[in-house]
Amino acid sequence: MSSDKVLLDYGSGGRASQRLISELFIKHFANPELERLNDAAAFNIDGKISMSTDSFTVDPIFFPGGDIGSLAVHGTVNDVAMLGAIPKYLTCAYIIEEGFPMADLEKVVISMSEAVKDAGVAIVTGDTKVVPKGAIDKIFINTTGVGQIVADPMPSGDRATVGDAVLISGTMGDHGLTVLGTRGGISLESNVMSDSAALNHLLVKLVQEIPDVHVFRDPTRGGLATTLNEITTASNVCCELEESSIPVKPEVVGGCSILGLDPLYLANEGKFLCILPQKYAEQALEIMRADKHGKDACQIGNITDANPGKVILVTPLGGRRLLNMLEGEQLPRIC
């Protein structure tokens, strides 16, 4: 591109826009459907479809373990896959602040294209807007994904049943703490990295090998606690968790204790919850542990009828307390 910064012209729809699209987006996202440059994408999908959309506005846009581009792919691919679906196609819309460095934009686009390849999906249509300086913070990306549901019956948040096992694919809070820890004002010196990853291959394997997965969910914003509360409310059951079995990396525990945060409320971008009949728990754990995205998988609790709609944490002392929904954002404390 002729300028090293994104200019308002690039979103005008004229030549400058076309140059940006062909020299950057098409170049990196290359696939025949996108290259047709039609107003919409045409594709075939058989049977039941899973569809999801999400807008990504993370600050900072580059963080240890990922960036807004890969995150925008992982987030939507994972959401589509949580219904027991094979994600196939993505759309992506960029809203860019005037003056955004072209080199950073290219970095984001390349990272996005690698994430797409890794997940085995194609970006088939998209949109680019450039807005005046100050109208947004650097860059926002929206992605929408569609996929083909292969699980029957389909996992769903309202299917948690008394007697089910609650499994988690790995450690909690890595992404949330990484992003908070790299934000201006806090300098956490630690090796913690975002867990951002596409989970679709592992999820599909699970639904293909296990006859009935009741729930898949990714504990993104609001973390494990909020996600489980949504599930217990939708299914009208109680989830009892054994606190000591919930995996959290020591560096995340350390960072959280400095900032007064709770890792169970921090976002994860490469983990999922799996709720299924106890008799399939071991088999599911074996499949998960054989995959790089599930090597720390373990059972963290059970679904019971004790307090419907609630999540209860059994602490290492044997005490019982609620693990409530997060109200707003977690904020570091005064003292």
Place this chain on the structure above:
Amino acid sequence: MSLKVLEQFKNPELCKKLLDCLNKEIEKEIRFMEVCGTHTVAIFRSGLHSVLPEKVIHLSGPGCPVCVTHESEVNAFLDLAGKDGVIIATFGDLIKVPGKKGHCLKNAQADGARVEIIYSPFDALEIARKNPNDTVVFLGVGFETTAPAIAATVMMAKEQKIDNFKVLSFHKLVPPALDVLISDPETMIDGFLLPGHVSTVIGIHPYDFIGAKYGTPAVVTGFEPVDILQALLQMVRSMKEEHPKVINQYQRGVSEYGNPKAVEVMYQVFESSDALWRGIGLIPNSGLEFSDKYESFDAKKVFDLKIGECPSLPGCKCGDVLKGKMTPEKCPLFGKACTPASPVGPCMVSTEGSCAAYFKYKVD
């Protein structure tokens, strides 16, 4: 302190042993109050609340700085937040505290006020440096724990001649508030768990009067389950003495005389003054005002703010909760009109408030 060392203070077997001792040694019912909000949260989060012996009755005290910030003080910073050329710098806890008509800093921000959430008072100074045409007002809410760092920031601002940095000092001091609580016949407190954080600064002796004057046991303690259980056991044992001495359970964090340097810095910039406590009222010598030498940093003076009594929120029982006269669930608004999503009083707003802790953690 390494995480490994901290782990020992969570050790379930050790907790079990301490609980057994507590059960054996406790003779009559004791009503203990933990003064500090961090203790309140620790007692619930660890599940201790649900395994304490029945004879141990737990009351939460006035030790959450957000909860004791008086309505008039909240209104003062909300008024400031609307002013042209003012940037409010604050720790995160304060931004949802409701003032008049339920307004809070978060709403003010949506209406265009400039509010920056910071993690250290030095960040506020940095904002002042970067915005020379604006006045940055840091909300100085907190106890002896945070006051020294804020005082040090003011000293730095003076040295570096950063004149557009001001502090609204609504600091509160813990010992005078305890005196008021014990002398209130309705509170019936048999013993205190005292905040370890505060004592890292002031040491343990400012609390001597609790045993000497009232014969009430008091234990300075840390924030892990083992700390709290050990402190309760020490409290039960010292109840048998006529004038119990304040006990320092938290020796790994607190030395007998605290951190005299921090206290000195604090009293160079501030001097003690009467202060209004939410739900309690005026307590003599329980706050910190700017000393003459640093008065040019005093936001109250610069903006000519008048802080005085104002009507408290109708129906809110925060005062009784803070004084340990009532558990949060007994407040008629608890969990109904007052929830963390739409808090009526600050005890429901702050993550360390008692009402929020009951709402968030208590099973039934």
